Amino acid sequence: MQIRKYEASNVQEALIKIKNDLGPDAAILSTKRVRSGRYPLVEVTAARDNNYDRTKHRKEETNLDIASLRGEIDDLKALMLGVKNGELIELREALNTFFDTVGMSKKAMYGGQLSRIYYYLIARGISRQRACRLINTLKNNLSAGGVGDYNAIFKFVVGLITKSISVTNGTKVKRVVAFVGPTGVGKTTTVAKLAACFTLEKKLKVALITADTCRIAAAEQLKIYAKIMGLPVEIVSEKKEFKRALNRFADKDVILVDTPGKSRNDKDYMEKLRDFLALDIPVETSLLLSLTSSQENMLDTAARFGVMNYNNIIFTKLDECVCFGSIYNVIDQVGKPVAYITNGQNVPRDIEKADPAKLARTIMEDRLN
Ligand SMILES: Nc1nc2c(ncn2[C@@H]2O[C@H](COP(=O)(O)OP(=O)(O)OP(=O)(O)O)[C@@H](O)[C@H]2O)c(=O)[nH]1
Numbered sequence: 001m002q003i004r005k006y007e008a009s010n011v012q013e014a015l016i017k018i019k020n021d022l023g024p025d026a027a028i029l030s031t032k033r034v035r036s037g038r039y040p041l042v043e044v045t046a047a048r049d050n051n052y053d054r055t056k057h058r059k060e061e062t063n064l065d066i067a068s069l070r071g072e073i074d075d076l077k078a079l080m081l082g083v084k085n086g087e088l089i090e091l092r093e094a095l096n097t098f099f100d101t102v103g104m105s106k107k108a109m110y111g112g113q114l115s116r117i118y119y120y121l122i123a124r125g126i127s128r129q130r131a132c133r134l135i136n137t138l139k140n141n142l143s144a145g146g147v148g149d150y151n152a153i154f155k156f157v158v159g160l161i162t163k164s165i166s167v168t169n170g171t172k173v174k175r176v177v178a179f180v181g182p183t184g185v186g187k188t189t190t191v192a193k194l195a196a197c198f199t200l201e202k203k204l205k206v207a208l209i210t211a212d213t214c215r216i217a218a219a220e221q222l223k224i225y226a227k228i229m230g231l232p233v234e235i236v237s238e239k240k241e242f243k244r245a246l247n248r249f250a251d252k253d254v255i256l257v258d259t260p261g262k263s264r265n266d267k268d269y270m271e272k273l274r275d276f277l278a279l280d281i282p283v284e285t286s287l288l289l290s291l292t293s294s295q296e297n298m299l300d301t302a303a304r305f306g307v308m309n310y311n312n313i314i315f316t317k318l319d320e321c322v323c324f325g326s327i328y329n330v331i332d333q334v335g336k337p338v339a340y341i342t343n344g345q346n347v348p349r350d351i352e353k354a355d356p357a358k359l360a361r362t363i364m365e366d367r368l369n
């Protein structure tokens with residue numbers, strides 16, 4: 001038996017000292033207050049069996065810790081099953097930020113200017129996974145000297161993003177182009193902008209069709225634009241009317257079709273619209289995504305409209321965009337070419353053909369023009 005005295009400012013503290021020194025099986029023989037007042041002191045006398053094996057005890061403690069960690073991981077797994085998708089994204093982001101902050105992840109991998117550009121990409125809203133991919137390509141392609149030069153790195157990343165953006169070939173526009181997308185993304189406005197561009201700049205013979213008979217005055221909006229531009233317009237609500245209207249416009253170079261906006265959750269509407277646009281002549285379908293929506297919202301919309309097998313994307317409302325990195329994330333994930341970018345409410349001025357180099361600069365530098 002080994003007996004020892006321990007002094008501490010309170011009994012709790014003394015017990016911790018005893019546990020560390022003599023192990024959890026130590027017996028407390030007595031406690032005595034030595035001093036009270038501003039700096040109190042207690043004396044605790046404890047004893048332990050001489051056969052106590054500290055190494056064995058540490059091992060048991062480690063086993064206990066592992067068992068309790070396993071339990072906590074199981075609890076976390078069970079918790080995650082009940083977490084909704086949005087919450088999961090938030091949780092993941094929070095964890096990533098935490099790991100970045102404490103320097104446990106990327107910071108350890110990248111040093112100097114690479115770390116600087118990595119954090120710049122993240123600040124732009126580019127996903128961590130894509131930022132890592134860009135940095136790794138950079139590392140594999142730049143010389144040791146180049147990796148230390150921030151301006152060279154920046155230019156290189158702009159180049160990489162430029163190369164990864166595919167756009168539609170303007171000369172291969174189909175005769176019938178339909179514009180689909182959620183409510184209020186700018187379908188009707190974009191149809192009007194393009195109608196004006198095709199008529200005035202390309203001197204094409206343009207006609208308009210609207211299938212938007214869902215909302216009161218929705219068709220009126222396009223009719224007003226058509227009237228101002230002196231273009232023919234047809235309002236159709238059924239497929240046979242649509243086909244008839246197309247026949248009527250047989251002499252036109254381009255027919256732009258406006259469609260009603262509906263919630264992306266309306267599966268029935270998606271399928272109806274897909275069947276409506278399925279003709280025996282080729283129809284180019286453009287999905288409009290508003291840059292005022294969150295990245296998750298755009299990706300979800302792109303996935304749900306996937307049933308329509310749309311050909312390309314038109315990003316609208318660039319002028320109101322606050323997270324430019326999400327443009328890159330969406331393009332990269334959706335994998336469809338970009339046709340146009342709209343950047344304001346003015347008809348016909350605020351629309352441009354998508355230009356990869358310009359888009360890459362916008363993503364990296366907020367440069368709208
Ligand atoms: N800031 C900004 N506003 C835009 C842009 N394009 C369209 N808008 C505005 O967005 C609003 C909705 O535009 P619409 O063209 O009616 O949208 P829509 O997709 O046809 O809407 P629904 O037919 O109701 O589904 C209008 O106020 C437009 O002026 C753009 O590029 N930038």
Ligand SMILES: [Mg+2]
Nearest residue numbers: 187188212218
């Ligand atoms: Mg509309």
